[in-house]
Amino acid sequence: MGAQWKAKPKEAAANARGKLFGKLVKEIMIAARNGADPDMNPKLRLAVQQAKKASMPKDTLERAIKKGAGLSGEIIQYERTLYEGFAPHQVPLIVECLTDNVNRTVAEIRVLFRKGQLGTSGSVAWDFEHLGMIEATPNSAEVDAELAAIEAGAQDFEASEDGDSLFYTEATDLDAVCRALPEYGFTVNSAKLGYRAKNPVTLSGSALEEVEAFLEALDNHDDVQNVYVGLSV
Structure with missing residues (x-):
């Protein structure tokens, strides 16, 4: 019981982090519709800044941009x-x-x-x-x-x-x-x-x-x- 109790805060933190990343990925994908270059796309630049502040992994960030911009072959709207x-x-x-x-x-x-x-x-x-x-x-x-x-x-x-x-x-x-x-x-x-x-x-x-x-x-x-x-x- 003690080990399980100690694990609960970690599990809650991981779930919160996963939920935050999920929201940020959606924002990035929506913003990337107008272009995959943050320097030329203000909405994407702001979304990327938030993702970096949240310590989103680089591969997750890049994958979200590619999906949103239609560069990955996947169609998710x-x-x-x-x-x-x-x-x-x-x-x-x-x-x-x-x-x-x-x-x-x-x-x-x-x-x-x-x-x-x-x-x-x-x-x-x-x-x-x-x-x-x-x-x-x-x-x-x-x-x-x-x-x-x-x-x-x-x-x-x-x-x-x-x-x-x-x-x-x-x-x-x-x-x-x-x-x-x-x-x-x-x-x-x-x-x-x-x-x-x-x-x-x-x-x-x-x-x-x-x-x-x-x-x-x-x-x-x-x-x-x-x-x-x-x-x-």
Whole structure:
């Protein structure tokens, strides 16, 4: 029992790593449709950066690029789909999926929404902003996140408790801001287009626990790439 108990955290870490790689591979394949050269394809460059930050093996990364660009002889088509609705306690959310079978995915998402409410397209999107999101780490304590945001062309930023910053950009400025931030003392950890809630709901106690369990079940689905939630703790 002792040996099994000690192995569990390792197994959980391996599963989490595998799930992360699976999501990153899908993003790389989607981005590589517009070209296999990251220097000429901004979306692919950002996806490759995230994969490298996650320590994805080089052969896995190269294989994903070739598949996505149609250079491997394999035909695998992923489609990006969005689902809108509410978690328990009327918490709005947008679920972003990448799937090779839309009918299967929508059926399984409906099941996961049994404790919430799956809405129609546009039912909650109006309450979210579509923008670029860049997570970055300051290279020293003297770095000024507000100044970096202004100089790099970001629209806004948030500082987290661990010292990192989340920079928000116009959707069209994501790549440019990513390139500029290192000049102002930040190392970019990840960058993507996403959604930020305009009017987040505040919850606590058992209500918060119920929503967190709902969100965890969604996030564990293989086709779910991102879950954007209007929740303030």
